[in-house]
Amino acid sequence: MGKRGDRRTGRLGGKRRNRLQSGLSERSQIARDRALHVLAAMRRDSSLSLSRSAKLQGIKPETAKKYFPSAFNKFKGRFQATKNDRYVVTLYVPDAQGNSVPVQTRSSKEREQLSLYLRDLGRFLRGNRHALAPWHGKKIAGVELVTASRTILAIEPALSEFSLYRAFNGGNA
Numbered sequence: 001m002g003k004r005g006d007r008r009t010g011r012l013g014g015k016r017r018n019r020l021q022s023g024l025s026e027r028s029q030i031a032r033d034r035a036l037h038v039l040a041a042m043r044r045d046s047s048l049s050l051s052r053s054a055k056l057q058g059i060k061p062e063t064a065k066k067y068f069p070s071a072f073n074k075f076k077g078r079f080q081a082t083k084n085d086r087y088v089v090t091l092y093v094p095d096a097q098g099n100s101v102p103v104q105t106r107s108s109k110e111r112e113q114l115s116l117y118l119r120d121l122g123r124f125l126r127g128n129r130h131a132l133a134p135w136h137g138k139k140i141a142g143v144e145l146v147t148a149s150r151t152i153l154a155i156e157p158a159l160s161e162f163s164l165y166r167a168f169n170g171g172n173a
Helices: 026-044 050-057 061-067 108-125 149-154 161-168
Strands: 072-075 078-081 089-094 100-105
Touching: 026 050, 026 061, 026 078, 050 061, 089 108, 100 108, 108 149
Parallel strands: none
Antiparallel strands: 072 078, 089 100
């Protein structure tokens, strides 16, 4: 493989590197987070354009493409979000003591699973006692999810709506 890379795979040598959050400044981390929201919004609503989604998040479309270049494909002159991706993103879930635990997700599917778990945790806390049944004994990105009713009810004060949003969504309120 020379300077131009392998034409069959499109690789330039070695593994493709994701832009990891840890090496970014606070401002860049916020921009990356907003770019991730742009991508998620475009996946939820396929009619949403990149420019409109970026405008709603307060960033430029170029910023979203900068942080997640392989997550956007151009089709008939318009950018569309890919179905899934392999970007590393840190999300937070509660542990058995009610503390937030960082989870290094390595794909959009893991991020979606964590989102569904947190949605069902909220449903459980609002009275649906069977909402967490599908999550018993499950792990996401190597982290076991808290599903025991007694444990959740014991840590419920730490899981108020404010602390759920604040602690499990990066601490930005």
